[in-house]
Amino acid sequence: MSTADHVHQDSTNTTGALSNRPSADNPTTLIERHKISSGYMRDAIIGLADGLTVPFALTAGLSSIGSSKLVIVGGLAELFAGSISMGLGAYLATSTERKHYQIELDRERRQVTMSADQEEEIMVKIFEGYGVGREELRPLARRLRSDADAWIQFMMDFELRLERPGQLKPWLSAIVMGLAYFLGGLIPMIPYFALAVKAALLVSIGVTAAMLTLFGFFKATSMGLARRAAAFSSAETLLIGGLAAAASYGIVKGVDSAIQVNPGGV
Secondary structure, three states: OOOEEEEEEOOOOOOOOOOOOOOOOOOOOOEEEEEEOOHHHHHHHHHHHHHHHHHHHHHHHHHOOOOHHHHHHHHHHHHHHHHHHHHHHHHHHHHHHHHHHHHHHHHHHHHHHHOHHHHHHHHHHHHHOOOOOHHHHHHHHHHHHOOHHHHHHHHHHHOOOOOOOOOOOHHHHHHHHHHHHHHHHHHHHHHHHOOOHHHHHHHHHHHHHHHHHHHHHHHHHHOOOOHHHHHHHHHHHHHHHHHHHHHHHHHHHHHHHHOOOOOOOO
């Protein structure tokens, strides 16, 4: 999955060269690049963002008790439960969005067919907000009324402001988000399988800090941010993950100290 670059070319000069500095004496070609992330990329980013912070915070908190087995068992339980929950959430969100759009599309189709004059008035009000008068709109109104599909799409875009859902498959969206969450959450846990709990915590912190930094930078650049802004976003991601882990560690440590559990009873 990669981010698509949509390139719009406006004009070319007589030599065919490209320039980003237009002038009256030098006709130029202006190139505007847009970063458009796919729906699956969005699912992967959300899954990794949660996976790198939530399970890490949990395992860091559990490590304060001093048992590697507890960290592994608790961490794996959270990983599986969290992955399933994230996957189901992605499935429901994708399928619900498509159903909602289809319901509104059918309703708009009925309104255009049965209440054309009222729909035209709504269109007029929309354009008046952009400073376009009723008389100027008459040719456009006639054109749209002659093409029902175009008119319906216009009302969906400008009246309801609903974007047509992409061709995402709900089950694939669920798999992408669930796996991204699982992989992101598994990384901080790996040291606990091989090291003592205190050493594993330190290694886990280092590995997760590096992953959060890289992830924050990649997420920002995939959105089209410049390197300076991407570096700031990377530091912000690292700070949020660190605060979440520190809070979890302190809370679990405090609860463990305050509550004495009798292994032989309740």
